[in-house]
Amino acid sequence: MEASRRDYFLNFTRIGMALGAMMLLKMPMLWCYVSISSFLMNQEAGVFRWLSWLFHSDWTGLLTEHVLIFGTLYLVVYLIVRSMPKTKGPQRRLAFGEFILCLVLALGIGTLLNIGGNLVNAFFTLFNHKTVDEMNPIVEALENPTIDMLLYACLLGPVMEELVFRGFLLKRARRFGDRTAVVFCSVAFGLMHGNLVQCLYAVFIGLILGYIVAKTNRLRYSILLHIAFNSYSAVIQEGWLFWENRGYEIMEILYLLAVFAVELLFMVSAVILLWKNGGRAGRELALANKGPSRYKKYAYLNPGFILFAGTCAVEMLAYLL
16 A cells, blocks of 8 residues: 555654754764863863773774764664664575675776766865865875774774664665665765765665665675775775875886776776666665655655755755855
């Protein structure tokens, strides 16, 4: 039985409100983090002063910041949506070959969209007097890597994000059909990143991650793929920094040429895979929708999602302008 317009409107308004609350609370949570960190560095903290190393160590500083800030924000999302009905089918395994194909698709199309986003950013540099790197926060983070940043980007971050977007949210959106749920959670996942470049490739990668979970009903595969994607980016950047910092110009050039060749192979392979299998994957998800819905537009045309998208748009514009 097709869900009513009222069901679409109310349920996605609630999900959107949860995401909107997450975005609106980012600055207050950052203020709380800074206040706690500053307090623990003072003598007045007394016996708790020893905890200050958690906020300033190269092993734990960024991890502590993100766990306190994003962990709290994701908990808010969960508390708002937790009582909503969930949908989950029978579990199945994802073959290793299928996993590798999904990874190649994510890396290849993700690279293409990353290039496209940077070209758009380059256009805006004509007006905003910024560099392309300044408009993408992930570049600055990878140019000054620390152990805790790598641990978060390559391990803890993917786990937390998958629990929210392919866990809490996807399960509660699937009653409106797998395709509707996967696309919605992918769009929300992209917007959440708050900058154009990451938004573009995160939407596409979110489609792959959502497809895997909808197909297998197991979150572990999307977590592993997310970890692999982020780790690849970190390894590539770390390799370049390794040769650059040692002043071996020839080795640096050879390394960059090798990376270019590998990424070109990924891009070509991904385009072929998408051409051959994209339509089939979309039809598989559509089967669970039991026919096109007249009301799927209300997944986005509701106060909750508009609030969430609006806050994300403001953050994106702050980087662009």
